[in-house]
Amino acid sequence: MSTLTTAPDPTSETAQLVRRARRHRSRRALRRTSALGLLLAAAVVVRVTLGDYTVTIPDTLRIIGGADIPGASFILMESTLPRAVAAVLAGASLAVAGGVMQDLMRNPLASPDILGISGGASTAAVFSLIVLGLSGPGVTMVAFLGALAVAAVLVGMSSGGAKGGTHALIIVGVGCSALLVALTHWVLLRADVYRLSEAMVWLTGSVAAASWTEIARLAVLAAVALPAMLLLHRQLRVMMLGDDLAAGLGVAVERHRALAMLGVVLLVAGTCAVCGPIAFVALLAGPIGRRLHRGRTRLVDIALIGALMVVVADYIGAYLVPGGGNLPVGVVTGLAGAPFLLWLIVTRTRVET
Template sequence: MTAPAPAPARARRRRRTAGYAAAAALLLLALLAVRVLVGTPMVPVDLALRALSGENVPGISFIVMDHRLPVAVVAVLAGTAFGLSGTTFQTLLRNPLASPDVIGVTVGASAGAVIAMAFFQADGRALFWFALLGGLGTAALLLVVSGAGRPGAAGAVDNRFVLVGIALAAALHALISYLLTRLSLHSAGDAMHWMIGSLSSSTWDRAAVLAAALLVLIPALALLVVRLRILQLGDDTATSLGLSVPRTRVALILVAVALSALTVAVTGPLSFVAFLAGPLARMIAGRPSFPLAAVIGAVIVLVADIAGQNLFGTTELPAGVITGALGAPFLLWMLTRTPSSGSGR
């Protein structure tokens, strides 16, 4: 365990992290403007401002208020949720490779949605609930099999959780592949499109669902982060300070799962966003930073959506294709450096 940094060093580090977060937030605002203005057709700034002020501008009001702005808002909310979820898992499990993508949570949510399509012909709100239940069910199975809810050596529990998650993700992928064979050609196509991860069906209703979830889950996570800092000192030290280690670990996992599963239920599994946001924030700030990871997650999703809509001619690619293309080489790079970086602390 490394000694705590002196108070002046901690203050400088906090100011530096706040500066990076502010710069990332400004970049996010710029990307929001790009997402609303750029596309086919292009929207002039003055007409966009008139539409945003509530004026009915023929054609433009629909493009801005009913099409592009809901997509941009859902992208920001989804990226924020994925960034917070991934950083929670990576910090709690002391492993930069641990994210909802890798340990099976997002696959579980996808399996829930495909089950709903295959057996109940569900869509809309029913699909949302099945995806959420799939993610939560996967988390419950992870907790039981890995023993994360029982006292024990932190490293052993954390390693078991990651290994069990990888195995469970493989099994769920096989289940999804089988279920796709049970669907009609049209339904299988819809399921595959959803599983790639797309913002094309974003609406104000879906944005409201995500916003309401974040209004509940972010304060809950903020309260738990204080306990997470204590938990990082080790189980014995945390217990001696009066912290219930199993209960805290389970609470953090449930909040992280809810963040990712709710988002997958709305957007589909946007690959690697949760995985990328935390390590990038840590590289920039020099330590885990939840606010910076949240903003970086939102930036990644917006950049992916803008790129998918505008960089490939008449072909529009779902955001999940772009995030997968960004995340795969980053994962390989992380795998090559993990043995020399220890536990990722």
């Protein structure tokens, strides 16, 4: 009587290999996320405690807890701490908006500042400041409408598969940006000296003048929009395979594209209304985050990278630039981002050819 021998199930072995690979990738991603979180926490501590006036960490904790230390309390609560909090919120919001936009358009150059969404918010906000004389929530609402108008143009072109592909959308976005720059300059010519100085500082991108009331509005916006974008991004990853394939897998392509664009508009407009258009953060954070994860988009890490960039840039502009002068954070990120943009264009061109 012969005995039957059962061969090992290759499917189960393959499944185990896949599970091990996924666990290894998850642990590696968690380590990198933790490292970025620690770097951001260290940068915030340095930004808050070290400067023209040094506040020790114990005194910082006491002041935050409600203690009143003459001199130190004012510097911490009215200068360094609000700037650090605004930098974290602005950097994370712009970075996530840029990462989502790049995945949505399947192009690393498709960031809100390149495509004109930041320009729409900036032009509308400058118009509300100088012509309409608005402030606070009114500026935020007008900036949102300006960004929404540019986003509507891009959504309209991308509906049903944009003719000419994402390259055509980028060209349209660059054209919108050029038009908005011209409109912004025209509005600035109508301003008096006081309004012109205020608008020019705002247009460079700065967290220096952010008040706790404005920071609270931005925090509420980020608390709602950022988690929503994290959830929505799962569907966007399917859409990166192509609209037809995504629709075949049951993804509502047009609805998710519109929701993603709406989230980008909310994050960009809210940030621009408080801090102005901080240059290149939305463009830089996404490619850096994907490089850390071998091409995969991990929005949590991208948000941490964006926040870290703005906090570090604000500290450099405030204390490390030769000659002092409290350089706005947008100038520092612009100086760092322009060479990176040129490098990204050159390397992408080489790959395509």
